[in-house]
Amino acid sequence: MTRYERLAQGMAAEIRSGNLKPGSRMPSLRQIIAQHGVSQSTAARAYYLLEQWGLVRAEERSGYFVAPLAKAAHGDSANASETAIVDISELVFSVLDAAKRPGIVPLGSAFPSPLLFPMARLAKSLGQAARSVSPWSTVVDLPPGNESLRRQIALRYMRMGISQPAEEIVVTNGALEALNLCLMAVTQPGDVVAVESPGFYAALQAIERLGLRAVEIPVDGASGLDLDALAHALERHPIRACWFMTNFQNPTGVTLCAAKKQALVELLARHDVPLIEDDVYGELHYAPNYSPPALAFDRHGLVMHCGSFSKTLAPGYRVGWASAGRFAARVQRLKLMTTLSASIPVQAGIADYLEHGGYERHLKKIRLAMQAQRDAMLGAIARWLPEGTRHTNPQGGYFLWLTFPARIDAMALHRLAIERGISVAPGPLFSATHGFENCIRLNYGHPWSARIDDAIRTLAELLAHPEVRARD
Amino acid sequence: MTRYERLAQGMAAEIRSGNLKPGSRMPSLRQIIAQHGVSQSTAARAYYLLEQWGLVRAEERSGYFVAPLAKAAHGDSANASETAIVDISELVFSVLDAAKRPGIVPLGSAFPSPLLFPMARLAKSLGQAARSVSPWSTVVDLPPGNESLRRQIALRYMRMGISQPAEEIVVTNGALEALNLCLMAVTQPGDVVAVESPGFYAALQAIERLGLRAVEIPVDGASGLDLDALAHALERHPIRACWFMTNFQNPTGVTLCAAKKQALVELLARHDVPLIEDDVYGELHYAPNYSPPALAFDRHGLVMHCGSFSKTLAPGYRVGWASAGRFAARVQRLKLMTTLSASIPVQAGIADYLEHGGYERHLKKIRLAMQAQRDAMLGAIARWLPEGTRHTNPQGGYFLWLTFPARIDAMALHRLAIERGISVAPGPLFSATHGFENCIRLNYGHPWSARIDDAIRTLAELLAHPEVRARD
Numbered sequence: 053m054t055r056y057e058r059l060a061q062g063m064a065a066e067i068r069s070g071n072l073k074p075g076s077r078m079p080s081l082r083q084i085i086a087q088h089g090v091s092q093s094t095a096a097r098a099y100y101l102l103e104q105w106g107l108v109r110a111e112e113r114s115g116y117f118v119a120p121l122a123k124a125a126h127g128d129s130a131n132a133s134e135t136a137i138v139d140i141s142e143l144v145f146s147v148l149d150a151a152k153r154p155g156i157v158p159l160g161s162a163f164p165s166p167l168l169f170p171m172a173r174l175a176k177s178l179g180q181a182a183r184s185v186s187p188w189s190t191v192v193d194l195p196p197g198n199e200s201l202r203r204q205i206a207l208r209y210m211r212m213g214i215s216q217p218a219e220e221i222v223v224t225n226g227a228l229e230a231l232n233l234c235l236m237a238v239t240q241p242g243d244v245v246a247v248e249s250p251g252f253y254a255a256l257q258a259i260e261r262l263g264l265r266a267v268e269i270p271v272d273g274a275s276g277l278d279l280d281a282l283a284h285a286l287e288r289h290p291i292r293a294c295w296f297m298t299n300f301q302n303p304t305g306v307t308l309c310a311a312k313k314q315a316l317v318e319l320l321a322r323h324d325v326p327l328i329e330d331d332v333y334g335e336l337h338y339a340p341n342y343s344p345p346a347l348a349f350d351r352h353g354l355v356m357h358c359g360s361f362s363k364t365l366a367p368g369y370r371v372g373w374a375s376a377g378r379f380a381a382r383v384q385r386l387k388l389m390t391t392l393s394a395s396i397p398v399q400a401g402i403a404d405y406l407e408h409g410g411y412e413r414h415l416k417k418i419r420l421a422m423q424a425q426r427d428a429m430l431g432a433i434a435r436w437l438p439e440g441t442r443h444t445n446p447q448g449g450y451f452l453w454l455t456f457p458a459r460i461d462a463m464a465l466h467r468l469a470i471e472r473g474i475s476v477a478p479g480p481l482f483s484a485t486h487g488f489e490n491c492i493r494l495n496y497g498h499p500w501s502a503r504i505d506d507a508i509r510t511l512a513e514l515l516a517h518p519e520v521r522a523r524d
Numbered sequence: 525m526t527r528y529e530r531l532a533q534g535m536a537a538e539i540r541s542g543n544l545k546p547g548s549r550m551p552s553l554r555q556i557i558a559q560h561g562v563s564q565s566t567a568a569r570a571y572y573l574l575e576q577w578g579l580v581r582a583e584e585r586s587g588y589f590v591a592p593l594a595k596a597a598h599g600d601s602a603n604a605s606e607t608a609i610v611d612i613s614e615l616v617f618s619v620l621d622a623a624k625r626p627g628i629v630p631l632g633s634a635f636p637s638p639l640l641f642p643m644a645r646l647a648k649s650l651g652q653a654a655r656s657v658s659p660w661s662t663v664v665d666l667p668p669g670n671e672s673l674r675r676q677i678a679l680r681y682m683r684m685g686i687s688q689p690a691e692e693i694v695v696t697n698g699a700l701e702a703l704n705l706c707l708m709a710v711t712q713p714g715d716v717v718a719v720e721s722p723g724f725y726a727a728l729q730a731i732e733r734l735g736l737r738a739v740e741i742p743v744d745g746a747s748g749l750d751l752d753a754l755a756h757a758l759e760r761h762p763i764r765a766c767w768f769m770t771n772f773q774n775p776t777g778v779t780l781c782a783a784k785k786q787a788l789v790e791l792l793a794r795h796d797v798p799l800i801e802d803d804v805y806g807e808l809h810y811a812p813n814y815s816p817p818a819l820a821f822d823r824h825g826l827v828m829h830c831g832s833f834s835k836t837l838a839p840g841y842r843v844g845w846a847s848a849g850r851f852a853a854r855v856q857r858l859k860l861m862t863t864l865s866a867s868i869p870v871q872a873g874i875a876d877y878l879e880h881g882g883y884e885r886h887l888k889k890i891r892l893a894m895q896a897q898r899d900a901m902l903g904a905i906a907r908w909l910p911e912g913t914r915h916t917n918p919q920g921g922y923f924l925w926l927t928f929p930a931r932i933d934a935m936a937l938h939r940l941a942i943e944r945g946i947s948v949a950p951g952p953l954f955s956a957t958h959g960f961e962n963c964i965r966l967n968y969g970h971p972w973s974a975r976i977d978d979a980i981r982t983l984a985e986l987l988a989h990p991e992v993r994a995r996d
Contacts, residue, residue, distance in 0.1 A: 081553065081564050092553050093582030096568035103565075110565030145857060152663055166659030178869060179651020187638030190840030191624055225697050225842075229863040241713055241735055257861045263713055263735070368662030368868030370697075385617060389729045391701040395867045396840030397650060 056097040059088060063098065067107050067118055078108055078116035141260075143481055144253050147466070150475045157507040160466070160475030162302075164450050164497025166367050168418050173409050174366055178401030185400045195387045196380075197223025197373075198399035204406040205359070205373055208335075212344040216357075220380040222387055223394045227332045227360035227372035230383075232258050233390070234328045234356040234374055235293065237382040239264055243292040246285060248277060250453070250482035250491070252302045252330065255295045267291060268485055271301060273444045273453060276308045279315055286323050293326050298346045300333035300449030303482050303493035307447060310343035317349040325354070326379065332360045332372075335415060338423040339447035353377030361402055363449075364415065370394070371402050421499070422450050428500040432508040438515065450497030456490050459522040460515060465492065468514050474507045489522065528566045531556070532573040539579050539590055550580055550588035613732075615953055616725050619938070622947045629979040632938070632947030634774075636922050636969025638839050640890050645881050646838055650873030657872045667859045668852075669695025669845075670871035676878040677831070677845055680807075684816040688829075692852040694859055695866045699804045699832035699844035702855075704730050705862070706800045706828040706846055707765065709854040711736055715764040718757060720749060722925070722954035722963070724774045724802065727767045739763060740957055743773060745916045745925060748780040751787055758795050765798050770818045772805035772921030775954050775965035779919060782815035789821040797826070798851065804832045804844075807887060810895040811919035825849030833874055835921075836887065842866070843874050893971070894922050900972040904980040910987065922969030928962050931994040932987060937964065940986050946979045961994065 066072045079087065084095040099116055102108040108116045147160055189198070196202060202218040209216035224230040231254070239245060241263035247255045249268035259266045267285050270278045277296060285291060298308045298316070308316065320327050331345045347357040356379055360372035371394060376383040387393070405411065426446060433443055433454070440457030462478035469476050477495070479488025498504065514520055538544045551559065556567040571588055574580040580588045619632055661670070668674060674690040681688035696702040703726070711717060713735035719727045721740035731738045739757050742750045749768060757763060770780045770788070780788065792799050803817045819829040828851055832844035843866060848855040859865070877883065898918060905915055905926070912929030934950035941948050949967070951960025970976065986992055 081568065091582070092587060093571070096553065096571060097582075099565070099568060100572050110563065110569075115564060141857070141861070145860070148666070148860070152666065161663070163663055166662045169659070171659050172655065175651065175654035175869070178654045179647065182647035182650045182873075183644065187641070187643050190638050191633070191635055193840065194620070194624065225863040225867075232862050236733070254861065261708070261858075261861065368665065368865070370863070370865060370867040385613070386733075388617070388620070389613070389726065389733065390704050391697040391842070391863060393840070393842060395697075395842040395870050397647070398867050398870055401654075 055090060056094045057101065059084075059090060059094060059098040060101040063102060064107055067102075072118050074118050076118050078118060080115055141253075141257055143463075143478070144257070147475065147477055147481065150470050153475075155473060156470075157474045157503055158498060159494050159504070159507060159511075160477040160492075161495045161497075162477075163367060164363065164422075164495075165499060167499065168421055168497070169365060169367060170405075170409065170414050174369070174401070174405055177405040177409055178369075178397065181400035181404045182397040185397055189396050189400070193396045193399060194393045195222055195384045197221070197394060198396070198403055200407070201371075201399045201403035202373075204403055205375075208359075209375070212348065214344060214348050216347075216375050220375050220377065222374050222376065222380060222384045223399055224372045224374060224387060225391060225394050226362055226370045227330065227358045228254060229387075229391065230358040230360070230372045230374035231255070231295065231328060231330055233383045233386045234326075234358060234376055234379065235259075235264075235295065236262065236386050237376065237379045238293045238326045238328075238356075240292075244289045246282060246289075246291050246294040246296075248296055248301065249485070250303050250479065250488055251295075252297065253481050255330075256484050258295075266484060268483060271304055271306065273304060273306060273442065273455070276301065276304075276306045276312065277316070279312060279319065282316075283319055286319070286325065291323070291325055293328060294320060295328040295330065296346075297330045297333070299331055299342075300336065300446055300451070302330075302333070302449075303451055303477065304453040305444045305446030305449055305451045306453075307343075308346070309341075313343060313346040314349045317346050317355065321352050321354060326377075327355045329355055329357045331357055332363050333449035334359070335364045336419060336422055336450070337448035338419040342448065347375065350377065353379075356383070364418070365405070365411065366402060369398050369402060371398055419448075422448070422497065425450070425496040425498065425500050426452070429494060429496040429504075429508075432505050435505075436509045436512040438512065450495055452494050452496065454492050454494060456515065458515070460490055460520050461522045462489050462492050464517075464519040465511070465514055468517055468519060469511060472510055472514075474510060476511065527562060528569040529573065531560060531562060531566060531570040535570065535574060536579055539574075544590050546590050548590050550590060552587055613725075613729055615935075615950070616729070619947065619949055619953065622942050625947075627945060628942075629946045629975055630970060631966050631976070631979060631983075632949040632964075633967045633969075634949075635839060636835065636894075636967070637971060639971065640893055640969070641837060641839060642877075642881065642886050646841070646873070646877055649877040649881055650841075650870065653872035653876045654869040657869055661868050661872070665868045665871060666865045667694055667856045669693070669866060670868070670875055672879070673843075673871045673875035674845075676875055677847075680831075681847070684820065686816060686820050688819075688847050692847050692849065694846050694848065694852060694856045695871055696844045696846060696859060697863060697866050698834050698842045699802065699830045700726060701859075701863065702830040702832070702844045702846035703727075703767065703800060703802055705855045705858045706798075706830060706848055706851065707731075707736075707767065708734065708858050709848065709851045710765045710798045710800075710828075712764075716761045718754065718761075718763050718766040718768075720768055720773065721957070722775050722951065722960055723767075724769065725953050727802075728956050730767075738956060740955060743776055743778065745776060745778060745914065745927070748773065748776075748778045748784065749788070751784060751791065754788070755791055758791070758797065763795070763797055765800060766792060767800040767802065768818075769802045769805070771803055771814075772808065772918055772923070774802075774805070774921075775923055775949065776925040777916045777918030777921055777923045778925075779815075780818070781813075785815060785818040786821040789818050789827065793824050793826060798849075799827045801827055801829045803829055804835050805921035806831070807836045808891060808894055808922065809920035810891040810898075814920065819847065822849065825851075828855070836890065837877070837883065838874060841870050841874060843870055891920075894920075894969065897922070897968040897970065897972050898924070901966060901968040901976075901980075904977050907977075908981045908984040910984065922967055924966050924968065926964050926966060928987065930987070932962055932992050933994045934961050934964050936989070936991040937983070937986055940989055940991060941983060944982055944986075946982060948983065
């Protein structure tokens with residue numbers, strides 16, 4: 053650690069401990085220099101860091117003040133140490149690694165069963181497309197991407213009642229790249245980004261990697277994102293972008309109703325803040341009250357809608373897209389600069405399947421399968437887990453969120469479950485500021501079996517294990 | 525612009541104009557506050573920016589000093605305005621766009637002719653692999669990637685006499701992603717990175733995007749990178765990484781001999797600086813004196829070797845890799861966090877081709893083709909271009925670099941050539957600090973034809989155009 057980092061850490065500890073109260077005046081640079089025997093550049097850089105961490109605020113002509121700390125229920129990971137996010141990354145990788153073990157019951161996996169997808173039909177489309185694609189497509193299909201594929205994606209939007217010009221669609225290596233490019237397109241290092249809590253860990257990782265700061269907005273297990281908390285955060289923080297999942301959110305499975313989606317879009321439009329809408333589960337809806345994504349309500353090109361075929365059709369093909377509205381050109385350029393283009397034959401193969409493969413038929417089938425698996429999972433939860441265990445009730449996708457009645461240590465549960473051949477996704481994966489120690493995410497994206505039922509029973513047993521029962 | 529940005533810009537102008545001399549003391553924060561009527565936080569932030577720009581240096585306990593400016597032949601884009609790099613990006617995109625026009629003579633293209641590749645045989649491998657790949661590979665083949673492909677890549681290294689464990693190889697979406705991930709793995713915003721001048725524009729773009737600073741090291745048209753200049757730069761700047769092409773460099777086509785590669789690796793090892801070795805043209809060698817990449821001389825895991833099948837086998841498939849030595853695990857995690865994985869069936873398809881498709885036979889054929897095209901291009905240059913035009917003499921790859929005898933405006937040449945159906949890559953694309961106004965890069969990666977010969981003659985005519993002749 054450099055001298056100014058040490059100095060900043062020391063002052064940060066004073067602020068966090070409450071010795072320096074929110075709103076109070078910080079020592080001036082001259083006082084710091086005198087007190088700590090440091091140079092003026094060291095003092096200035098320490099204050100710069102404290103500003104970056106969101107712990108102090110500079111006020112024109114009057115010096116530095118302790119920032120009003122977020123003491124509300126929703127945390128502000130601007131105040132969490134970077135270490136927390138790095139720890140989450142470690143955790144994510146260990147959970148992902150565990151999910152790769154052969155024979156494990158993948159309740160903690162982020163992926164649905166590959167057996168639910170038309171892999172043979174897809175392979176046929178891919179082989180055909182690879183044979184017939186023009187060699188010159190390697191130049192022509194650079195971003196925004198294969199024209200026929202973008203037209204097919206525009207047709208999908210049309211089915212949802214959304215008129216989305218194919219020209220604004222940029223094909224990417226899966227939705228993860230689309231989301232990352234959108235975030236890069238609208239932020240600079242130091243900017244504040246609103247994310248969900250609990251929320252998708254990749255958002256926290258991206259924010260850390262790009263030198264951004266996260267403000268976590270709570271997600272309610274029934275109605276989804278807390279719009280009041282978001283409105284409040286928009287007043288308090290210079291939020292530059294939001295990264296939200298409006299349909300079948302990861303990890304909770306909850307959805308914003310149409311009215312809330314509209315209210316969200318209007319709220320953000322008033323603040324001129326772009327919404328990065330992660331909608332990779334949207335097509336996996338199986339309830340009549342499904343509503344189109346927030347994009348449908350966008351009138352200002354502020355919604356950057358990110359989709360993918362990885363969860364609905366072609367896992368592992370790595371084809372996603374961003375419909376980035378007024379930021380489309382910027383996203384396209386970032387794509388060119390970072391990974392050049394998505395695989396050309398694969399783009400053509402997916403386009404061929406969408407045109408000739410029977411996508412709607414497949415979607416109907418997979419939605420029914422997911423719904424049946426959800427019902428089986430809810431049955432097992434009722435059967436085995438202790439009374440008072442709360443769960444979300446997803447109307448699409450393949451994740452649900454459990455909150456246990458007694459205090460437990462979800463990390464210990466994860467560790468012991470792995471030893472018994474079961475993976476779960478522990479709550480702490482999904483926030484940099486909240487433990488969610490009492491929560492886990494369950495994946496029901498796999499055909500139901502006695503093994504899965506047994507696994508839920510085993511989890512129930514583990515809840516009584518001394519290492520899992522949290523001490524008060 | 526904020527107040528502190530304006531203040532920093534003003535001081536930057538004073539430094540660049542020479543009113544504030546390198547090494548001289550800058551005004552103290554208190555003086556700035558008094559002189560400009562700004563707050564202490566504004567003054568501190570302005571100095572922070574000036575440090576970021578490399579224009580001032582803070583010295584412990586004694587204040588800020590004007591940084592010693594690079595006045596040597598090799599520039600320091602830390603001192604170039606960001607605008608220069610953004611301008612280059614615009615230029616790159618316009619050149620790429622122009623190369624996409626149907627019917628253009630693609631002398632400015634970055635790609636070889638797709639007709640030189642075994643597209644039909646590849647499509648067969650891809651179709652077969654897609655049909656036979658296990659559905660579970662979508663989980664198992666997450667980074668580092670398809671095992672069979674990584675084994676095949678390790679075998680390619682073995683042919684070069686390099687023992688490279690398959691475990692250290694991370695499969696990426698083409699070499700461009702590999703290079704970007706390696707750069708992210710070893711740098712933090714504000715760090716200094718050494719690049720070649722002239723050099724690959726994607727390096728400059730990546731450096732700008734990640735908030736890094738570039739130091740440009742000159743490349744000699746005969747012997748390649750100037751190692752003395754690099755040694756000097758390593759003394760003067762806190763260089764955190766180098767991004768160099770050691771074989772058939774883009775844009776010059778020049779190669780470091782084995783002795784220079786070894787010296788480069790040893791020099792960087794003494795400074796403990798990682799080398800990101802961009803080696804996408806290495807397999808396209810057609811002279812007896814070919815030497816393996818710098819990686820062959822690495823004893824400390826400091827060389828991050830990036831390769832690709834895009835230039836040698838499968839343009840548009842977007843499969844590359846990084847052998848990142850001691851940074852392999854970090855690169856693998858960054859890959860997971862940014863784009864998750866390369867396309868699974870495509871990885872399997874390339875692996876199938878490498879095993880059964882006759883890659884060595886294809887390489888022999890394409891090397892002979894490139895060599896013949898180079899000779900034809902050198903013939904056309906001798907035939908049409910004015911006496912005194914200097915050119916490099918590449919022993920591999922498909923780029924050469926022209927320096928015209930009279931002063932010209934390469935940008936105007938590019939513009940006028942496009943109007944005549946010819947693209948060229950103007951010199952200014954390849955540096956943020958040097959114009960290279962007198963230079964262009966020529967692509968000879970396309971089967972020779974009378975059209976190309978005519979295009980060279982047209983370029984010769986355009987050199988006499990009043991808009992191209994630079995005024996002194």
